Amino acid sequence: MTTLPAKTEKKLGLVIDLDTCVGCHACVINCKEWNTSNYGAPLSDVDAYGPEPEGTFLNRVHAFEVTPEDGGCAQTVHFPKSCLHCEDAPCVTVCPTGASYKRTEDGIVLVNENDCMGCGLCAWACPYGARELDQLAGVMKKCTLCIDRIYNENLPEEDRVPACVRTCPAGARHFGDLGDPDSEVSKLVAERGGIDLMPEQGTRPVNKYLPPRPRDSAAASGARLEPVAEEPKGFLAWLDKALEAI
Amino acid sequence: MHPAPSVIFFTAFSGLGFGLLAWLGIGLPDVTGRPAFGYYFIGYALAVGGLLASTFHLGNPKNAVKAFSQWRSSWLSREAVLSVITLLVIAPYAIGRIFLGTDWALLGLAGAALALITVFSTSMIYTQLKTVPRWNTPATPVLFQLYAIGGGALLAGQGAVAALLLLVLGAAQLLAWQKGDRRFAEAGSTAESATGLGRIGKVRLLEPPHSGRNYLMKEMVHVIGRKHAQKLRIISLLFASLLPAGILLFLPASYATVLLAVVVHVIGLLTARWLFFAEAEHVVRLYYGK
Numbered sequence: 001m002t003t004l005p006a007k008t009e010k011k012l013g014l015v016i017d018l019d020t021c022v023g024c025h026a027c028v029i030n031c032k033e034w035n036t037s038n039y040g041a042p043l044s045d046v047d048a049y050g051p052e053p054e055g056t057f058l059n060r061v062h063a064f065e066v067t068p069e070d071g072g073c074a075q076t077v078h079f080p081k082s083c084l085h086c087e088d089a090p091c092v093t094v095c096p097t098g099a100s101y102k103r104t105e106d107g108i109v110l111v112n113e114n115d116c117m118g119c120g121l122c123a124w125a126c127p128y129g130a131r132e133l134d135q136l137a138g139v140m141k142k143c144t145l146c147i148d149r150i151y152n153e154n155l156p157e158e159d160r161v162p163a164c165v166r167t168c169p170a171g172a173r174h175f176g177d178l179g180d181p182d183s184e185v186s187k188l189v190a191e192r193g194g195i196d197l198m199p200e201q202g203t204r205p206v207n208k209y210l211p212p213r214p215r216d217s218a219a220a221s222g223a224r225l226e227p228v229a230e231e232p233k234g235f236l237a238w239l240d241k242a243l244e245a246i
Numbered sequence: 247m248h249p250a251p252s253v254i255f256f257t258a259f260s261g262l263g264f265g266l267l268a269w270l271g272i273g274l275p276d277v278t279g280r281p282a283f284g285y286y287f288i289g290y291a292l293a294v295g296g297l298l299a300s301t302f303h304l305g306n307p308k309n310a311v312k313a314f315s316q317w318r319s320s321w322l323s324r325e326a327v328l329s330v331i332t333l334l335v336i337a338p339y340a341i342g343r344i345f346l347g348t349d350w351a352l353l354g355l356a357g358a359a360l361a362l363i364t365v366f367s368t369s370m371i372y373t374q375l376k377t378v379p380r381w382n383t384p385a386t387p388v389l390f391q392l393y394a395i396g397g398g399a400l401l402a403g404q405g406a407v408a409a410l411l412l413l414v415l416g417a418a419q420l421l422a423w424q425k426g427d428r429r430f431a432e433a434g435s436t437a438e439s440a441t442g443l444g445r446i447g448k449v450r451l452l453e454p455p456h457s458g459r460n461y462l463m464k465e466m467v468h469v470i471g472r473k474h475a476q477k478l479r480i481i482s483l484l485f486a487s488l489l490p491a492g493i494l495l496f497l498p499a500s501y502a503t504v505l506l507a508v509v510v511h512v513i514g515l516l517t518a519r520w521l522f523f524a525e526a527e528h529v530v531r532l533y534y535g536k
Contacts, residue, residue, distance in 0.1 A: 200439060
């Protein structure tokens with residue numbers, strides 16, 4: 001049944017540090033590479049070498065510009081976005097076939113592709129755009145939190161994390177149990193004031209985002225240097241006068 | 247949202263069909279034999295045709311039969327189950343009317359109630375989505391119900407009653423548009439809440455994640471055609487409500503008059519349903535700077 005479990009034993013998820021992400025898209029590429037060749041239908045591309053290429057991705061990196069209200073300097077924030085494995089996942093309860101479910105043991109939200117009829121209602125129910133209907137396979141694709149890596153004992157231990165986390169060269173992505181207050185990820189969220197995306201939607205995401213730390217601002221710190229000279233002297237003063245005279 | 251023809255035809259025609267079956271279920275018009283066959287044929291053709299249309303937008307239709315399984319949690323599944331139950335309950339009542347000339351009134355009433363509950367469950371597929379604030383309001387089930395009952399009355403040849411219901415429908419539709427235009431802002435999702443960056447300042451999209459389009463943008467960030475929305479609203483109000491009501495009230499009653507009113511109403515209904523999808527804004531557009 002596509003009802004949500006009242007409680008999950010673990011809350012596996014990602015913590016994404018917006019201060020550290022450099023927007024290199026390595027997580028996007030490694031996600032696609034791993035997930036197109038492992039669990040479920042491949043992530044297809046359409047018109048891959050033509051003028052309008054598009055395809056299915058489980059993780060995409062947006063870039064936003066944030067401008068402080070007090071007129072300070074704008075800053076660029078790279079913003080990776082994938083399934084947040086919500087505790088109140090609306091995508092699960094709308095599913096008519098029972099294909100979408102949330103696992104009781106670790107809270108991962110998955111799609112059973114053998115049951116999915118490709119109606120797309122779960123993608124409509126998700127506020128975050130985390131689900132994409134594969135155009136060739138006709139079934140719904142979403143982040144599996146690399147379920148085929150994290151429990152895979154055939155892989156070396158350091159590889160038993162989601163592909164996006166493993167590949168991130170900046171260390172902006174962290175994986176762990178957010179239901180355990182003593183886990184590294186929970187401590188990170190507590191320390192940095194991790195936030196939920198669109199809390200008003202009531203989805204209670206498991207994944208958290210660490211907001212960029214406050215930037216120094218020139219106006220607040222008084223760091224602006226005094227001008228060393230208002231009036232030109234020497235050769236420049238002569239040049240100034242000479243040009244005035246012409 | 248992308249106004250896919252399959253979902254427009256599904257909601258419009260299954261609504262009309264179940265609306266007509268609801269009227270037939272309460273014995274209006276009180277027909278038996280050959281005329282009853284005509285009415286029930288139209289009702290079933292519309293309801294079943296609409297339901298079949300809904301399967302055309304499925305990516306993987308071989309699993310469609312599994313949609314009957316999740317009625318405990320999913321409105322789409324409830325809709326599937328209820329529509330089949332409704333059609334099965336009304337079938338013996340229709341057979342009684344057509345072939346035996348009898349009126350098993352209780353069976354008819356049960357069928358009529360089920361038909362309206364089916365329309366309600368169709369509307370709840372859209373109403374339940376918090377991600378589409380324009381739909382996520384009681385106005386959605388009220389409108390779907392009025393389109394079904396009003397259009398059904400028109401098909402059932404209910405003359406003045408149908409005209410009155412269509413006028414009520416027009417007023418409700420107008421009100422729903424006015425309230426709907428404010429819903430996205432009222433729901434409170436912004437680029438700031440979507441990114442959590444509002445505490446720093448104003449957020450705008452600097453670079454989209456990719457240069458091309460994707461499934462999400464095609465399905466949920468549909469913006470084409472909104473510029474004609476005002477004109478289309480006037481057209482749908484005229485055709486769905488005012489014109490057919492006028493035709494029923496002021497032209498001499500005959501099959502031809504009703505047929506004309508039905509054709510006009512269906513044009514208005516399809517236009518209104520196109521707008522229902524095309525004008526609906528999904529919160530995911532905030533991540534795409536739209």
